[in-house]
Amino acid sequence: MSDFIDIGAVNDIPVRAARVVKTAQGCIAVFRTSHDKIFAIDDKCPHKGGPLSNGIQHGESITCPLHNWVFDLNTGVAQGVDEGSVQTYPTKVLDGRILMARAAIYKSVAAE
Amino acid sequence: MAQKLVIIGAGMASGRLIEYLVENDPSAYEITLFNAEPRGNYNRIMLSPVLSGDKTYEDIITHSDEWYAENNVTTYFGEAVTSVDQDAKTVSCASHTVTYDKLVIATGSAPFIIPVPGKELPGVMAYRDLDDVNNMLAACEKANAKAVVIGGGLLGLEAAAGLQEQGMDVTVLHIAPHLMDRQLDPAAGHLLRTELERRDIKIHTEGFTKAILGEDKVDAVLLEDGTVYEADIVVMSAGIRPETRLATDMGLHVERGVVVNDGMQTSVDDIYAVGECIEHREQLYGLVAPLYDQAKVLSENLLGGDAVFAPVEISTKLKVTGCDLFSAGDFAEGEDREEIVFRDAVRGVYKRLILRDDIIIGAVMYGDTADGGWFLQKIKSGEDISEGRDTLIFGPNFAGGAPVDPLAAVAALPLDAEICGCNGVSKGDILAAIKGGADGLDAVKAITKASTSCGTCAGLTAQVVQTGMGDDFVLPEAEIMCKCTDYSHDDVRKLILSKELKSIPAAMQELQWKTSCGCIVCRPALNYYMVCAWPGEYTDDGQSRFINERVHANIQKDGTYSVVPRMFGGITTPDELRAIADAADKYNVPTVKVTGGQRIDLLGIEKEDLPAIWYDLNEAGMVSGQAYAKGLRTVKTCVGSDHCRFGTQDSTGLGIKLEKEMWGAWSPHKFKLAVSGCPRNCAEATCKDLGIVCVDSGYQVLVGGAAGMDLRETELLAQVATEEEAIELSCAFYQLYREGAQYLHRPYKWIAKVGLDWVKEQCVEDLEKRAALAASFRYSQTFYKVDPWKERASKGVDSHEYKPLADFSKVAAE
Numbered sequence A: 001m002s003d004f005i006d007i008g009a010v011n012d013i014p015v016r017a018a019r020v021v022k023t024a025q026g027c028i029a030v031f032r033t034s035h036d037k038i039f040a041i042d043d044k045c046p047h048k049g050g051p052l053s054n055g056i057q058h059g060e061s062i063t064c065p066l067h068n069w070v071f072d073l074n075t076g077v078a079q080g081v082d083e084g085s086v087q088t089y090p091t092k093v094l095d096g097r098i099l100m101a102r103a104a105i106y107k108s109v110a111a112e
Numbered sequence B: 001m002a003q004k005l006v007i008i009g010a011g012m013a014s015g016r017l018i019e020y021l022v023e024n025d026p027s028a029y030e031i032t033l034f035n036a037e038p039r040g041n042y043n044r045i046m047l048s049p050v051l052s053g054d055k056t057y058e059d060i061i062t063h064s065d066e067w068y069a070e071n072n073v074t075t076y077f078g079e080a081v082t083s084v085d086q087d088a089k090t091v092s093c094a095s096h097t098v099t100y101d102k103l104v105i106a107t108g109s110a111p112f113i114i115p116v117p118g119k120e121l122p123g124v125m126a127y128r129d130l131d132d133v134n135n136m137l138a139a140c141e142k143a144n145a146k147a148v149v150i151g152g153g154l155l156g157l158e159a160a161a162g163l164q165e166q167g168m169d170v171t172v173l174h175i176a177p178h179l180m181d182r183q184l185d186p187a188a189g190h191l192l193r194t195e196l197e198r199r200d201i202k203i204h205t206e207g208f209t210k211a212i213l214g215e216d217k218v219d220a221v222l223l224e225d226g227t228v229y230e231a232d233i234v235v236m237s238a239g240i241r242p243e244t245r246l247a248t249d250m251g252l253h254v255e256r257g258v259v260v261n262d263g264m265q266t267s268v269d270d271i272y273a274v275g276e277c278i279e280h281r282e283q284l285y286g287l288v289a290p291l292y293d294q295a296k297v298l299s300e301n302l303l304g305g306d307a308v309f310a311p312v313e314i315s316t317k318l319k320v321t322g323c324d325l326f327s328a329g330d331f332a333e334g335e336d337r338e339e340i341v342f343r344d345a346v347r348g349v350y351k352r353l354i355l356r357d358d359i360i361i362g363a364v365m366y367g368d369t370a371d372g373g374w375f376l377q378k379i380k381s382g383e384d385i386s387e388g389r390d391t392l393i394f395g396p397n398f399a400g401g402a403p404v405d406p407l408a409a410v411a412a413l414p415l416d417a418e419i420c421g422c423n424g425v426s427k428g429d430i431l432a433a434i435k436g437g438a439d440g441l442d443a444v445k446a447i448t449k450a451s452t453s454c455g456t457c458a459g460l461t462a463q464v465v466q467t468g469m470g471d472d473f474v475l476p477e478a479e480i481m482c483k484c485t486d487y488s489h490d491d492v493r494k495l496i497l498s499k500e501l502k503s504i505p506a507a508m509q510e511l512q513w514k515t516s517c518g519c520i521v522c523r524p525a526l527n528y529y530m531v532c533a534w535p536g537e538y539t540d541d542g543q544s545r546f547i548n549e550r551v552h553a554n555i556q557k558d559g560t561y562s563v564v565p566r567m568f569g570g571i572t573t574p575d576e577l578r579a580i581a582d583a584a585d586k587y588n589v590p591t592v593k594v595t596g597g598q599r600i601d602l603l604g605i606e607k608e609d610l611p612a613i614w615y616d617l618n619e620a621g622m623v624s625g626q627a628y629a630k631g632l633r634t635v636k637t638c639v640g641s642d643h644c645r646f647g648t649q650d651s652t653g654l655g656i657k658l659e660k661e662m663w664g665a666w667s668p669h670k671f672k673l674a675v676s677g678c679p680r681n682c683a684e685a686t687c688k689d690l691g692i693v694c695v696d697s698g699y700q701v702l703v704g705g706a707a708g709m710d711l712r713e714t715e716l717l718a719q720v721a722t723e724e725e726a727i728e729l730s731c732a733f734y735q736l737y738r739e740g741a742q743y744l745h746r747p748y749k750w751i752a753k754v755g756l757d758w759v760k761e762q763c764v765e766d767l768e769k770r771a772a773l774a775a776s777f778r779y780s781q782t783f784y785k786v787d788p789w790k791e792r793a794s795k796g797v798d799s800h801e802y803k804p805l806a807d808f809s810k811v812a813a814e
Ligand code: SRM
Pocket: B554, B555, B556, B562, B564, B593, B594, B595, B596, B597, B598, B599, B601, B627, B628, B633, B634, B670, B672, B687, B705, B706, B707, B708, B709, B710, B746
């Protein structure tokens, strides 16, 4: 069995937008940057749970829509004075399709 | 004795391979070469000059029949290999079977034909080989022939430019928001587009092909958005796929391409592969430089060596005269990266270097690419550039030359460009005043009256004075918009108009933005300025809006949304109330609240349910209340003369008329109105952005109130006699505010800056101006008075916002 699961096409996410993948353990936000890079992180801000998929993207960062914390999509770490981080998940792009680590989707087994 | 080497495919990669082999050991192999094309190897990358007429096929042949004969290469051209028998070690085409000791697969790529209806019609072609070029040239014979090119990447644009030079009417469809999105960032993409459009090539970005239309040949192309482009030919240039059919039939390990190891061997001994057909460490290749390296590695290994293929950084150029662009490396943004951006708006130059830890990792340039090679070298070497970083972007020949001129955009304005709208002062008037002896800003202002009214052009006026006076003049410090630019909000707004900048990337390039894509401060502001300046022409950029405006509802602390339908003038009906109650039941709305703006708020709705609840509310005749918008909000009213014993006029009726006229408009900040039927002021009109208090003799129009973080009482703009005048004046005032205020300034802040007297001059005293402002507002409303809920609930606009990309929540964990 492959370690990665097809979750949709790159073109299903407009440039600089995000969409969610629902899992039994909550939503994962999947971002497409202006340079077509794909990032996946938990859709839950460590501050007060803001849905990060709803924020404004700039470069490879996302600003939480609730109180403007900023996270680096590469590491999930909060920038500036705020402290906290959000889980990131590996993704791959093959032939215009986005693949996400199986462990992220069924993380009840894999969660740390 | 020489071994038998069979090569399948006579392309750029195998051509090099054969050259290396015969140069190094001509006796090692007896070579047999098959090619599906009815000709030997030619320089495929020079097909574009053949298409445009600058070269002929003969000019681009790399290996002639004589060359193959001299080097003892047996050739079968026009013969596609159909099967390989690995037990017997034979290769077969339709007419021959030959044996091999070693086999090389070099089948290149196949163009990707997008799977739409009509793709088989005569007239649809790819752009891959000489036959395609000949087909295109044949189509150019017809007078006024039209071509649609699907794909605005490297190849598509070369085809488009070539066809255009041959006299065709060309349209390019591209799915991304900017051209060549794999190689360029939005700013460079904008410059490229501008240049191609200047040559009359039509560009349709975000254009998704739905079908190719025609009976027995191509007639037109239909897009998802309903646009139809007539076409005599359609060139598909939507990407390439490694040609792996033969390798798959042979049972070799094939992923996206034929998988090879570092030595170019496939999963089977004695069978090798090179070129675009391969996949090496999950990478595919589409440019010749790495293929030549592969050919060299394979030639050494075929001669007993142990060479290893290690891909290096490569760069891209577009072979279209006059479109000088260069891109290399990784040019995405990121927290761990810094960028150095240089823009020269006058020469149309854009250069951007991407750095990580003082090492250049990527470069994009347009307009002046002379230093591309130098930067590529630095990317490859990974050298530390911290020393000399300040002047790095100017390239190797920098010798203390001129720094970026922040006034370039102003210097480039034509003489008749309007600088001060209030007093009708052009750039030429200001320069004439300086020539005539004005020796500073004050003198210029005194003579021309520039920036003496509302003052929003003060920054621009000063800059024009500086271009006229040079070093004799010190520019006053202006409040800049954000760290991405040297201009203030006012400057940016005026330049968007005078330079006719109609997209965010256009504004960033022409105004010499210091970052490539802006930031969270300037993007929403620019988006609004575009919406206001170019109604009907500008395409809104949802990703430059805050979530509430992007999804047309207010986000709550738990990530759910609230929905507030519009109630014009605060009036509702039993039917509307029933529909609201039904919706509240159906969608399990936890809280239903009467708001401070005289409406009903349904709070706590799941994002996914928004289009459905909007659909139900639409069915009952209700539209979005835009309770989330920097735009027109509520018009509160009191009951007025219809019911109230003190009412002097029909305040409710006027409120409804105002709201019906103004809903849907965007503005720098939210805009709230109220109409009270008498000075008792039950609708609290005196703390609104615009309030009307009815009196016996007419209507007092009051402006500049607020009751939020600042508490302000309105001031009287004017008293008018009729409802029509009150509505006209309200629209004119709103438009003046929309056109003039800085993003996120409520009217009271803007009035404090420009002065109430000036506002009165514009829309009270000057009746012509008032009528013009009201007319501009109404024109804009023809585009924006559209219910965003209906667009999303019934027409599928932005459906990606409300649906998850994938749902695994119901799948049991494994
Ligand atoms: C729903 C409502 C409160 C209520 O339950 O009554 C409300 C709710 C919000 N107000 Fe308000 N305001 C509401 C009437 C008001 C009023 C009173 C009025 O309009 O008559 C004011 C003072 C008047 C004024 O605007 O000057 C008011 C001044 C503000 C401000 C401060 C604005 C300022 O310039 O200082 C904000 C913050 C902002 O806009 O930046 C704000 C922002 C908000 C936001 C949108 C906060 C946010 O960004 O999430 C609240 C959304 C709640 C939600 O989730 O739906 N709200 N807010 C009222 C909706 C009116 C309507 O029907 O559209």
